[in-house]
Amino acid sequence: MPKILVIYAHPLTEKGSSTHELYKYFINAYQKANPNDEVLIHNVSEYMPYPLNKFAVSIYNKKLAKCDLNVDEKRFNDARQTWIDEFNHADKYVFVNPMYNLFIPAEMKSYIDMIMASHDTLHGGLNKLHGKKAIHLQTSGNKYHNNAPTDDPQIKDLADEYLKMMLHVIGVDDYSSVFAEGMDVDPINAIEILDNAYDEAELAGQKF
Template sequence: MSTVLVIYAHPQSDKESSTKALYNHFIKAYKISHPDDKVIEHNVSEYMPFPLNKIAISIYNKSMARQSFNADEERFKEARQKWIDEFVQADKYVFVNPMYNLFIPAKMKSYIDIVMQVPDTFHYTDAGIPEGNLHNKKAIHIQANGGNYHGSNGAPDASSLDLGHQYIGTILHIMGVDDYQGVFAEGMDHDPQNAEKILNQAFEKAEEAGKKF
């Protein structure tokens, strides 16, 4: 049995977003193909309790100086560590978000700031190069884009502009996770008349990815 950790970054709304719909098709297919796996879901747009704030900075500085923590810092550190441990213990990662100005939502970035942590998910070599601690894991990025960036719908490849997908992949690589792929629904804003067709094609790709992930 594998543990799948889903990090979803999109505010809840009455209308189902393209991002949510794409994810729903993926996870439904995944659960059918992997009925014994455990799926943990966090919507970090709705709940992000441990940002990189002044308490987190104080904890870091005191850790480097080998100083003791006050009561508030100790509580923050222990609770934050649970999120890090959850990430380390997961076997598979699913990052779900809409593209925001070529990047990921701020809350997704805040989550990554939590789990990108020495010595839990990576360490530094003697030469000062970051090296990953996580191995034999895999990840997928599910994203909805208003424009075309990944050669969809007959458009030329512009994936170099998708900084969010590149960023997640780079962070995962540093942590030791190199099995990384993306599923995209894109071009709906550019071609709204064909939005339904575009989404249906993306849903098929998401379902296929869910079966194999």
């Protein structure tokens, strides 16, 4: 049974969230088209237990130097490995987030830091996940794509660029995105913008 893993990052409740609506349109269409697939969702804003902190980096360095881990380090490492295995064994990935300060939310970045651990990217990316696909569903108050205002060309959607690049590094090149964007800078057309994005998400869900 194909496994679809959803990495969802939104710290607020789902009520009134355009990010959640965007996701619902996508996933409802997906489940209708693929009723037997297993969907697993993590809201990493509520629970991201393995940040790349002092402890995690010291384990990383010890493993690199082929040193033994102590009992606490081993327990932490094994627990984190369960999350990493889950990522590596999934067939499809859905990343869902609002843009925060021109990037993905910090907890989603922490999640990426965690799963990158097994891909050893600093040493040639030995463990590639070819043949898998990913989609990024993102909302943002400003507009960054498709005829976005070009008054400041230095301002880009680094969140989407970053996700795409990191997934490419681990071999996931079948990557697409759906953006609901510009609602804050164009409030008069916000409903229309959202409706169009929801339609796009629904279509993407049918085909994903």
